Amino acid sequence: MSNNKTWTNWAGTAECHPRSFIYPSSEEEIQALVKNAVKEGRGIRIAGNGHSFTKLVETSDLLLSLDKWSGLREVDGSIVEVRSGTNIKVLGEELFKAGLAQENLGDIDVQSIAGAVSTGTHGTGVELGNLATQVTEITFVNGSGELINCSEEKDRDVFKAAQISLGALGIITRMKLRCVPKYKLELKNIKGDFNDCLKNVDKHNKENRNFEFYYFPYTDVVQMKFSNLTDATPKDGGIGSYLNDIILENGAFKVLSEFSRMVPSQSRNVSKLAGKFVGESQRCNWSHRVFATARLVRFTEMEYNIPAESFQECIREIRKKIDDTQYDLHFPIENRFVKGDDIWLSPAYGRDSAYIAIHMYKGMPYEKYFTDMENIFKKYNGRPHWGKMHFQKAGDLAKRYPKWNDFHRIRKAMDPKGVFMNDYLKSIFGE
Numbered sequence: 001m002s003n004n005k006t007w008t009n010w011a012g013t014a015e016c017h018p019r020s021f022i023y024p025s026s027e028e029e030i031q032a033l034v035k036n037a038v039k040e041g042r043g044i045r046i047a048g049n050g051h052s053f054t055k056l057v058e059t060s061d062l063l064l065s066l067d068k069w070s071g072l073r074e075v076d077g078s079i080v081e082v083r084s085g086t087n088i089k090v091l092g093e094e095l096f097k098a099g100l101a102q103e104n105l106g107d108i109d110v111q112s113i114a115g116a117v118s119t120g121t122h123g124t125g126v127e128l129g130n131l132a133t134q135v136t137e138i139t140f141v142n143g144s145g146e147l148i149n150c151s152e153e154k155d156r157d158v159f160k161a162a163q164i165s166l167g168a169l170g171i172i173t174r175m176k177l178r179c180v181p182k183y184k185l186e187l188k189n190i191k192g193d194f195n196d197c198l199k200n201v202d203k204h205n206k207e208n209r210n211f212e213f214y215y216f217p218y219t220d221v222v223q224m225k226f227s228n229l230t231d232a233t234p235k236d237g238g239i240g241s242y243l244n245d246i247i248l249e250n251g252a253f254k255v256l257s258e259f260s261r262m263v264p265s266q267s268r269n270v271s272k273l274a275g276k277f278v279g280e281s282q283r284c285n286w287s288h289r290v291f292a293t294a295r296l297v298r299f300t301e302m303e304y305n306i307p308a309e310s311f312q313e314c315i316r317e318i319r320k321k322i323d324d325t326q327y328d329l330h331f332p333i334e335n336r337f338v339k340g341d342d343i344w345l346s347p348a349y350g351r352d353s354a355y356i357a358i359h360m361y362k363g364m365p366y367e368k369y370f371t372d373m374e375n376i377f378k379k380y381n382g383r384p385h386w387g388k389m390h391f392q393k394a395g396d397l398a399k400r401y402p403k404w405n406d407f408h409r410i411r412k413a414m415d416p417k418g419v420f421m422n423d424y425l426k427s428i429f430g431e
């Protein structure tokens with residue numbers, strides 16, 4: 001335990017000065033902590049690796065990190081049990097040693113598994129759900145200090161609420177994940193034209209395991225990413241791939257981004273220049289080494305889930321709004337596709353979905369751009385990614401989630417004293 005420290009998130013959009021940082025290393029310790037907090041009338045928040053953009057983690061009271069509660073606990077065929085503080089990259093390597101892999105991942109691997117699952121983190125692939133759909137059983141310490149174990153078969157309502165719970169039901173200590181035999185992916189980055197890409201979105205989604213694309217504002221350029229299963233020997237794509245994946249997405253892009261921040265009126269030209277530099281590359285490796293890319297350029301992000309069938313109309317409206325408004329903007333827009341699920345607070349609840357992510361370089365104003373885009377997303381029944389910026393409050397969110405009231409019924413049963421509430425959660429839950 002240590003005191004007088006500052007906690008900040010990756011993007012610098014959330015910060016707090018907790019009374020105590022606590023690093024428990026056993027379930028018994030976590031249970032005792034919660035019971036004691038209840039007795040003393042204290043609040044607890046749980047930090048993963050701080051990669052959410054919203055103020056989910058902030059607290060002035062007790063902040064708990066599970067960094068010392070990490071690693072695979074059990075492997076039973078393709079079902080594994082993992083401690084909640086395990087970093088996704090570490091998990092990938094441990095699964096690999098056991099001949100297994102996660103069926104899908106997002107585009108970074110530095111999150112804790114519990115943090116990623118709890119906000120509905122996703123990758124891309126129309127046949128693949130978000131990470132929480134890989135979870136088959138969850139064990140957590142609730143707001144009374146009890147150890148709760150739930151699954152599809154056992155306490156189903158609690159499980160459906162716990163799969164994506166924003167750390168509001170309790171402290172997840174373990175989860176079981178449905179894994180698949182380890183597999184290799186071949187990733188191809190291909191430059192394309194916006195209208196051609198949209199014409200072929202359904203085809204690309206059908207013919208590729210993982211398809212996504214980035215659109216460069218104020219240009220016709222897209223960068224398409226296709227990943228498919230392969231038996232080929234792992235190899236990187238050489239210097240061309242390195243320039244495309246790392247330098248453009250990170251190093252050179254950082255220089256361009258700094259220039260945009262200093263001379264915002266040049267942002268549109270920077271986007272056009274970045275579009276020109278988009279190259280083509282190919283590489284092949286084990287899946288967990290392909291999904292993740294380094295993100296050295298810091299930014300603020302909003303991402304919305306919309307029904308898959310609204311994607312074309314929505315992205316065209318976004319493009320038109322950007323062209324008409326001429327925002328100082330140079331970051332590409334990321335477009336991904338995810339299979340629908342039945343998790344109560346999942347943005348993909350009950351619908352096959354598209355996710356559209358917009359970004360602004362750290363230090364540049366994002367409010368007007370994000371507000372305008374959010375108004376468009378809302379027209380298409382958009383639901384925000386729980387870990388990314390949005391301006392919605394409880395009234396609006398409740399209308400978008402058919403199981404909203406069921407989630408809160410379980411939340412109140414699991415945390416009757418509101419031990420896990422902070423100001424941000426109160427604002428989005430309407431308390």
Ligand SMILES: Cc1cc2nc3c(=O)[nH]c(=O)nc-3n(C[C@H](O)[C@H](O)[C@H](O)COP(=O)(O)OP(=O)(O)OC[C@H]3O[C@@H](n4cnc5c(N)ncnc54)[C@H](O)[C@@H]3O)c2cc1C
Pocket residue numbers: 010011045046047048049050051052053056057066084085105106107108110111112113114115116117118119120121122123166167168170171172173295385386387388
């Ligand atoms: C550069 C970057 C790239 C990203 N890429 C993607 C992407 O490709 N796809 C995508 O969907 N998202 C992406 N995200 C968002 C990110 O995956 C989520 O915000 C995720 O929640 C971050 O995980 P974390 O471990 O940092 O958790 P934190 O942000 O620290 O916490 C997230 C939530 O989980 C809760 N929590 C953490 N641990 C526990 C626990 N043990 N028990 C209960 N609650 C817990 C916290 O209280 C909080 O509410 C990205 C974010 C960044 C900054």
